[in-house]
Amino acid sequence: MTKTFASIAGVSGFVPEQVLTNNELARIVDTTDEWIVRRTGIKERHILKSGLGTSFMASRAVSGLLQKTSTSPDDIDLLICATATPDFPFPATANLICDLVGINGPASFDLNVACSGFIYALSTASQFIETGKYENIIVVGADTMSANTDYTDRTTSTLIGDGAGAILLKPNARTGLLDFLLYSDGSGYRALFQPAGGSREPATPQTVAGKRHFWSLDGRTIYKHAVVRMSQVFTDLLKRNNLTADMIDWFVPHQANRRIIEMIADQHKFPRERVMTTIQKYGNTIAASIPLCLWDYEPALKRGDRMILASFGSGFTWAGAYLEWDLESDRRPVAGTFSPEMAEVH
Numbered sequence: 001m002t003k004t005f006a007s008i009a010g011v012s013g014f015v016p017e018q019v020l021t022n023n024e025l026a027r028i029v030d031t032t033d034e035w036i037v038r039r040t041g042i043k044e045r046h047i048l049k050s051g052l053g054t055s056f057m058a059s060r061a062v063s064g065l066l067q068k069t070s071t072s073p074d075d076i077d078l079l080i081c082a083t084a085t086p087d088f089p090f091p092a093t094a095n096l097i098c099d100l101v102g103i104n105g106p107a108s109f110d111l112n113v114a115c116s117g118f119i120y121a122l123s124t125a126s127q128f129i130e131t132g133k134y135e136n137i138i139v140v141g142a143d144t145m146s147a148n149t150d151y152t153d154r155t156t157s158t159l160i161g162d163g164a165g166a167i168l169l170k171p172n173a174r175t176g177l178l179d180f181l182l183y184s185d186g187s188g189y190r191a192l193f194q195p196a197g198g199s200r201e202p203a204t205p206q207t208v209a210g211k212r213h214f215w216s217l218d219g220r221t222i223y224k225h226a227v228v229r230m231s232q233v234f235t236d237l238l239k240r241n242n243l244t245a246d247m248i249d250w251f252v253p254h255q256a257n258r259r260i261i262e263m264i265a266d267q268h269k270f271p272r273e274r275v276m277t278t279i280q281k282y283g284n285t286i287a288a289s290i291p292l293c294l295w296d297y298e299p300a301l302k303r304g305d306r307m308i309l310a311s312f313g314s315g316f317t318w319a320g321a322y323l324e325w326d327l328e329s330d331r332r333p334v335a336g337t338f339s340p341e342m343a344e345v346h
Helices: 035-041 054-069 092-100 112-128 188-189 205-209 220-242 256-268 286-300
Strands: 005-016 020-021 043-046 077-084 107-111 137-143 163-172 177-184 250-253 306-312 316-324
Touching: 005 112, 005 137, 005 177, 005 286, 020 112, 020 220, 020 306, 043 250, 054 077, 054 092, 054 137, 054 163, 077 092, 077 112, 092 137, 107 112, 112 137, 112 163, 112 177, 112 286, 112 306, 112 316, 163 286, 177 220, 220 256, 220 306, 220 316, 250 256, 250 286, 286 306
Parallel strands: 077 107, 077 137, 250 306
Antiparallel strands: 005 163, 020 043, 137 163, 177 316, 306 316
């Protein structure tokens, strides 16, 4: 029996208009542009205006995707939103996105796996395609981490940016998403989490005064585990699919830290010019990180390109995907996105 693959049939993205540069951040917290670039690779990030919410960015990305692929909202069977920063505890941000773009009736739900959320959502959506249940699925990765960030803490405030990326999945008889690896280890949750605001520690005047609604980070622990785990999924995906690194056209890592990205690429002797890198202008956009890479680099992609996606984040969670690109991309650069120098890890 012929296998059906889930294939990316379109990609779009959105970042807020407001740009926060390192020099501007240095006026708020004790840091410098040189320190941030040296330790993270980030030059600037986009910040969403307060009160708009993650659904605002996600709906812009989805609207652009529908227009770009000439897809009617009525044709969508399912929308999954990967986010760690929903508009509300409930309802799901996916529900709000659908309402904003005119998708009425089909299933929609959120998936919260933090920085690994997009690959988890991609894997989930692909099952519906492969089984023949659905034919048109939108997967969104979107986060507004600025809303949960203490801008007097240079450990966290220098790292994040806001954004959204969306892809359209369709059935493909030849190729598409070929393999996934999904992992978790909850014992490490304290290294990267938001202490208050959930059912374990609901909001009180004391939690607000104690800044416990901001996220916290054990940078050394996260760095160590991110390198090991993301490198692991790269190696395992190669082995499982009888590949070598030189057979891969693009490595698409979660954009957490330039040094993490460089170390993984170097461990596998993978050319840095074939590593998608957008951290310098977007920062760490959590679940939006990987789809924003695909959006930015789309003009450089060609049908048949092989890619490995890898992520690591809170939980701990880590994930990987192997796919073949089967979309004849628009070769014209999208305004404000891809440029040749972006294909380098500076």
